[in-house]
Amino acid sequence: MTSLLNLSKQLFHLFYPNVCEACGEELVGNENIICIACWKDLPETMFHLQVNNPLEQKFFGRIPLEYGSSMYYFNKDSRIQDVLHALKYRNNIDVGIELGRRFGRAIESCTWLKDIDVIIPIPLSNQKMKARGYNQSEYIAIGLSEILNIPLNTTSVIRTKHTETQTRKSRAERLENMHSAFEIQNEKELEGKHVLLVDDVITTGATLESCALRILKEKDTKISIVTLAFAIE
Ligand SMILES: [Zn+2]
DSSP states (O other): HHHHHHHHHHHHHSSSSOBBBBTOOOTTTOOOBBBBHHHHOOBOOOOOTTOHHHHHTTTTTSSSSEEEEEEEEEETTSSSHHHHHHHHHHHHHHHHHHHHHHHHHTTTTTTGGGOOOEEEEOOOOOOHHHHHHHHHHHHHHHHHHHHTOOOOOOSEEOOOOOOOTTTTTTTHHHHHHHHHHHEEESSSOOOOOOOEEEEEESSSSSHHHHHHHHTTSSSSSEEEEEOOOOOOO
């Protein structure tokens, strides 16, 4: 029976080859979604083993961040760009969930995670959600939630306006622009909670800062942040 299944699987792949989402090469053996060579090529940050790591440093003097980490460095010539592109523009939900799971397995032994009550992906605005159809950060958060066994909340924080890339603006201009970009629904659900905010890539951190500041207005809340990729400026 197993060999019959394998045979039909092989036949299926003959007509619909399963290719790596990052490099486009055909997947072999147990490879799934992304090939082994591409996974190996992703530059891991190991921030989770570092006290005051670069992600945490980014928020010094901006928000009272409890903990933070990023899984991979983001640089334009690496496979991470292809992987994130697949996630962001090719509606590739499986890539997002698998990335979230890998991230979860990498950080699951961090003791600070025991204090986290809820995982919240940075929401997209309605307008952006309509255009793209899905929130890529939500799929990373689903994978994280599954491995870390921490509940996911995608309803309490909403994004009321979308702001485009703001890298050329000053920090004050960016914050002003982001002011009131996020709103809270069902405040009671966040009260007293330590929230783990999740985003795909961090560049300036303005969006995360703005979302964190809004959540921190709720009673007795704490914020930690994880991003899949960390852009080197
Ligand atoms: Zn590949």
